[in-house]
Amino acid sequence: xxxxxxxxxxxxxxxxxxxxxxxxxxxxxxxxxxxMAYMHYGLRAVALGVWSVAICVLADVAGTLxxxxxxxxxxxxxxxxxxxxxxxxxxxxxYRVVAVxxxxxxxxxxxxxxxxxxxxxxxxxxxxxxxAICFGVQMFTYPEPQQALxxxxxxxxxxxxxxxxxxxxxxxxxxxxxxxxxxxxxxxxDMAMGNYPGPMGAxxxxxxxxxxxxLVFRNTVRWDMPVAFFGAAFLFAYIFPRSQMDRxxxxxxxxxxxxxxxxxxxxxxxPVTTPKRDLSKVAFGAVxxxxxxxxxxxxxxxxxxxxxxxxxxxxxxxxxxLGERVYGKIRRHRVEVFNSQKIQKKA
Amino acid sequence: MxxxxxxxxxxxxxxxxxxxxRNPVLVLGLDLPFVIxxxxxxxxxxxxxxxxxxxxTGTMLVGRVTCTKLHRWQAIVANVAAATFMMMVAQVxxxxxxxxxxxxxxxxxxxxxxxxxTVFQSSALPKNAKIWPVFTGALSNxxxxxxxxxxxxxxxxxxxxxxxxxxxxxxxxxxxxxAIPFAGFxxxxxxxxFTRFLNKRLLALSLLETARKEARYTxxxxxxxxxxxx
Numbered sequence: 055x056x057x058x059x060x061x062x063x064x065x066x067x068x069x070x071x072x073x074x075x076x077x078x079x080x081x082x083x084x085x086x087x088x089x090m091a092y093m094h095y096g097l098r099a100v101a102l103g104v105w106s107v108a109i110c111v112l113a114d115v116a117g118t119l120x121x122x123x124x125x126x127x128x129x130x131x132x133x134x135x136x137x138x139x140x141x142x143x144x145x146x147x148x149y150r151v152v153a154v155x156x157x158x159x160x161x162x163x164x165x166x167x168x169x170x171x172x173x174x175x176x177x178x179x180x181x182x183x184x185x186a187i188c189f190g191v192q193m194f195t196y197p198e199p200q201q202a203l204x205x206x207x208x209x210x211x212x213x214x215x216x217x218x219x220x221x222x223x224x225x226x227x228x229x230x231x232x233x234x235x236x237x238x239x240x241x242x243x244d245m246a247m248g249n250y251p252g253p254m255g256a257x258x259x260x261x262x263x264x265x266x267x268x269l270v271f272r273n274t275v276r277w278d279m280p281v282a283f284f285g286a287a288f289l290f291a292y293i294f295p296r297s298q299m300d301r302x303x304x305x306x307x308x309x310x311x312x313x314x315x316x317x318x319x320x321x322x323x324x325p326v327t328t329p330k331r332d333l334s335k336v337a338f339g340a341v342x343x344x345x346x347x348x349x350x351x352x353x354x355x356x357x358x359x360x361x362x363x364x365x366x367x368x369x370x371x372x373x374x375x376l377g378e379r380v381y382g383k384i385r386r387h388r389v390e391v392f393n394s395q396k397i398q399k400k401a
Numbered sequence: 402m403x404x405x406x407x408x409x410x411x412x413x414x415x416x417x418x419x420x421x422x423r424n425p426v427l428v429l430g431l432d433l434p435f436v437i438x439x440x441x442x443x444x445x446x447x448x449x450x451x452x453x454x455x456x457x458t459g460t461m462l463v464g465r466v467t468c469t470k471l472h473r474w475q476a477i478v479a480n481v482a483a484a485t486f487m488m489m490v491a492q493v494x495x496x497x498x499x500x501x502x503x504x505x506x507x508x509x510x511x512x513x514x515x516x517x518x519t520v521f522q523s524s525a526l527p528k529n530a531k532i533w534p535v536f537t538g539a540l541s542n543x544x545x546x547x548x549x550x551x552x553x554x555x556x557x558x559x560x561x562x563x564x565x566x567x568x569x570x571x572x573x574x575x576x577x578x579x580a581i582p583f584a585g586f587x588x589x590x591x592x593x594x595f596t597r598f599l600n601k602r603l604l605a606l607s608l609l610e611t612a613r614k615e616a617r618y619t620x621x622x623x624x625x626x627x628x629x630x631x
Contacts, residue, residue: 150574164588166594187578 072275073170077130079274080320083265084137090261091102094199095145098215099254105149107136109156117165131170135159138178138320141255142360143185143314144196146220151189155181174326175367179317179360186355190292194356196251198225225251227312229356235297238307245310253357256316266319275323279339280333283318284309286343296351313359314346327367334377341373342366421603424545431518436550437585439509443566446554446618448502449496449513450547455491456544457519460484461539463524464530473524480523481515488514518542553588 073391091099114132118125137153140147159181168172186193198216214220228238228250240250240400248258256262268277288305309315322328322342329338349362425431432453440446463483467476477568492510495502503510522542526535558567563572578584 154574154576166590184576184578187581188576 059268063241064217073129073131076274076325077134079269081137082132083131083268084134084141084255084320086261086265087141087255087258088137090248090258091141091145094248094257095197095254098214099140099145102140102143102145102147102149102152102254103137106139106152106156107133109153110136110160113157113160114165114169116245117161118169121165121169121266126170127300129170131164135164135177135181139181140251142182143193144252145214146195146197146224146256147192148189151185151192154188155185155239157181158184171326173326174370176321176324179208179321179363179367183360185365186357190355194227194230195224196227196253198251199249199257227251227356228307229350230309232296232311233350233356237297237299238311242303242306242310245307249367252311253313253316256313258312262315262319269319269323275319276332276335279322279328279335280318282336282339283343283346284315286340287347288343289319289349290344294347294351308350309346311355312350315348317359317363322360323339327370329370329373329377331374332382333379333380334373337357338370338373339374340365341369403484420437420541420545420548421596422600424549424596425518425522425542425548426546427593429518431521432516432587433515435509436553437589438582439506440550440554440557440585442505442558443497443551443554444502445505446499446550448499448506449509449550450543451498452488452491452510452513453516453518454547455494455541456484456487456513456516456541457522457543458536459487459490460519460523461535462532464526465530465535467523468526468530469528476628477524483519484516484519484523485514496509497575506597516548518546534592549592552592553585556588557584 088100088103091103095156110132111127111384115125115127130295132274135286136156139159140152143155159177162184163180164173164177165216167175208305226239228240228245229252238245238250244250245257246259248261250257264279264326270277270280288309289306290303291305295301299307329335345346345366346359346362349358353361422428426433426436436448439449441529460480460483464476464480466598467479471479490513491513495510498507522539555565557579559570559572560576560613562577563575564570579588
């Protein structure tokens with residue numbers, strides 16, 4: 055652990071990392087995902103991101119002022135929430151839906167609990183879930199990436215327009231096909247490259263994996279929880295395939311479709327709403343993986359992963375408590391062994 | 402803080418107390434399921450308010466008698482039986498007033514017979530309780546419930562369905578998720594926070610007023626009193 059000493063102001067011993075640096079790392083990788091979204095869907099993807107960030111920051115400032123505290127925009131937490139939200143949605147999503155999701159994320163899931171570091175539920179997951187219930191059709195209608203789309207005025211446009219009415223051909227997302235028990239029409243390699251309809255930031259599988267590696271390398275996200283999460287989801291998908299196909303192929307589709315990978319990296323990686331201890335993290339990740347797959351299998355919605363994450367967020371304290379108990383037992387056992395060795399030496 | 406000041410403040414805001422300061426739903430957390438799950442339209446809210454008004458007032462008056470004549474456990478059974486009878490009477494009225502309310506409220510129409518506010522308050526009456534305070538207390542509690550259920554239903558019906566009392570109204574953005582119980586929890590949370598803020602504000606105003614009076618009496622400069630944080 056790298057620490058610095060500050061003789062002037064308390065706390066005198068400080069860690070190099072703070073909320074701002076952690077959020078900065080996440081923003082860096084989210085910018086990469088926005089670049090990918092821009093390449094697949096055009097300028098509208100970026101505009102949605104800017105709009106969402108603006109709403110989140112405004113809601114955060116308003117909420118902090120209402121709590122009679124000084125706003126800290128520089129901690130960048132509202133920016134991360136704002137950047138995450140549109141990436142989980144299709145590029146065709148109306149701006150008002152993004153605004154509603156952003157307001158709910160900050161004003162309902164974050165500020166009433168005390169702001170940064172005190173929220174029980176992941177704000178982005180809460181905002182997305184609310185929008186998914188309210189605007190199901192818009193949230194789960196995905197345009198084909200890199201497709202010639204017809205603009206509002208009738209002229210041929212490569213991408214969806216930034217403003218104005220949208221007219222596009224929607225594709226069938228693999229999550230929808232899997233939910234029906236059928237086999238998705240897309241090749242696994244195409245899916246890995248992001249060439250399939252889906253949430254604008256969650257389809258670039260290889261890029262998300264690279265982002266995960268970067269975040270793990272930077273110590274922003276611990277490796278144990280994502281590994282446990284993906285491992286549990288992998289096993290579940292292997293044992294209980296949803297459609298009639300090869301088990302490994304089914305696993306591939308399950309892992310690469312929808313928000314599974316994105317949520318595993320960015321929503322479960324949130325240090326505030328997940329357990330603190332290593333052992334608790336692993337247990338939490340594994341249980342979250344199973345719960346997410348159960349929601350996918352038995353849930354009513356096409357994409358219910360955020361609901362599963364919210365449910366898991368509510369159980370975080372339990373995992374922390376169990377982890378503490380286990381560590382307490384281990385410590386006691388070590389002390390007993392040490393004492394017995396001491397007595398033996400004396401004897 | 403002087404206790405006499407708080408007492409004076411409570412006496413002055415007696416009616417307000419039932420609505421805000423000692424609201425059975427907002428402060429004591431009684432009858433929450435009806436507000437959270439069933440208050441999705443103004444018609445539902447009105448039906449529930451009428452039912453509570455009849456059930457609660459009637460049962461409290463019965464409870465006034467049972468608390469003196471019977472043992473505590475016997476009184477509870479008698480009160481619940483009285484509440485069930487009141488519910489049947491109220492149901493006849495409510496079903497006649499609001500068509501289709503049975504389908505809309507479902508089991509909550511019948512669950513009102515054992516609502517926490519009535520069961521809790523009727524069984525906790527002291528043996529020497531006087532009839533008039535029991536009656537006015539029951540009335541004000543029913544009014545407090547009606548206020549909360551009305552506000553929640555108004556917000557939910559307008560934003561979830563874009564209508565009020567079944568009449569369609571223009572709405573900027575419809576949020577159907579507000580009709581789901583979890584949104585009821587969220588709304589209740591915000592209402593609680595607002596009530597707390599309002600209570601604090603009222604108490605601070607009352608304190609300021611009292612302090613001003615005392616300052617006038619003792620000829621202390623009033624400027625020093627006005628520094629009380631509101």
